[in-house]
Amino acid sequence: MPEKFDCIVVGAGPAGTACAYELAKAGVNVLLLERGEYPGSKNVMGGVLYRKMMEDIIPEFYKEAPLERPIVEQRFMLMDKESAVTFSYKGLEWGREPYNNFTVLRAKFDQWFAEKAVEQGALLVCETVALECIVEKGRVVGVRTDRPDGEVYADVVVLADGVNSLLAKQLGFHREWRPDEVALAVMEIVKLDKKVIEERFNLEPEQGCTIELLGDATKGILGTGFLYTNKDTLSIGVGTLLSGLIKHKIKPYELLEYVKNHPMIRPYLQGSEPVEYLAHLIPEGGYHSMPKVVGDGVLVVGDAAQLVNAIHREGSNMAMTSGRLAAETIIMAKTYNDFSESMLDHYRLKLMESFIVQDLKKYKDATHHFDAFPQYFERYIPLLNRAASHMFTVDGASKWEKQKKIWRDLGSVKEKLKLARDVFKAWEVMK
């Protein structure tokens, strides 16, 4: 490979590929490095792919991209041991253009997306680890890879190396993440007949459904489970803060089995066969955990910059938009031939103004609040289930009596006041 590029992008996930695609399209000479056998081979999709941010890069991508199902229904289950309060929105407008989001399998999708960047002129090199940034006089001027004679140089380096961003850490952009800044997600892809999926989830052919699972799905530990429909597989998984697993001394794969066998979930999976088991970290520190994202000759995008909205399970969309904004900045920097931190800082400013940081700001205290006050998951979700059970059980008791019973179930006056305070606090961190 030639020794010097205009730009090196480390990591061919959604953030890095989006960036490389935009750069190559603008005629920038870009090298896209991927440590896996192929793009996506190290990636896990415990979420959905949102149409809008992908379309900002490739209009009408859904006509050719390897997608699983467009989502027409999003359900939420607040679970107790043998019950669940469920709410959902189903809208058929999501089943046609412009779609809202899709389930995807990342090994397929990321390969396709990276191939698109190659078509635009990016040079994709797989099976190559970027070991460290080459820094000269305080400026990032390239990366050292694990290939023989593996030093490559560039005007600017984009770090899209994901949640385990060893390179951003090496540059001192952030210290090591704390266990309460990352969620460990484990998931299984299970095979199930197409028609069975559609019948079981009440779907027309090709349509999809997502279910988010809260409460007993994670045994009351802060986190969520998820059950998503793919074409002829389901993705079933569970993600909790690493600190929660440590505190409760729970094995993640046992938690996964617990969800799979939960009486509210088991019927969906009946007859299915596991085909892949996956684990991955999700950066969930939010706004307070965002690292420095710009330096002399270097930008940080996607998971490496902690750009995940855990409350709305958004991440790959933020990754793509951050990659695109980084590319726009690099294209501008190239016209001035200035890759200093002050020039590249335009990327940070664009990020701050975009929905990405606006949304991270909105929920900046949410995860920490629910982490610090476990009663939301441990106590209030079971309480809600009992209240629903009382109210909907017809046994000759009047509805007034039932309300009284529910009221008593809320506990002493002190406990009721605490509940009212907690509801208010939850509203405050979410508003």
Add this chain to the structure above:
Amino acid sequence: MGGDEIMSHLPTIEEKQYLVRFNADTKSHLHVLDHDICLTKCPDKICTIFCPAAVYKWEGTRMHVGYEGCHECGSCRIGCPYENIRWEYPRGGHGIVFRLG
């Protein structure tokens, strides 16, 4: 496997790991820095619990690291209370290979 079988038999982590393709390198990318710390300071051996691939196994006096089955998630690096694990990426092209994702 039928639905009833899922109910009567919970797959173990070993069975889960059989579902995954690994292209293991000949040398480890995970290193316990000081085995004495595990022995004397860490009664919980917490990495043996939260590691999603059960890579870490306590063998009486020493931590055994089955790096070949690592999902490269990074939890052990972040979760080890004594920062006693040196964590690197496996050599390019090696390690876990997800087919679906």
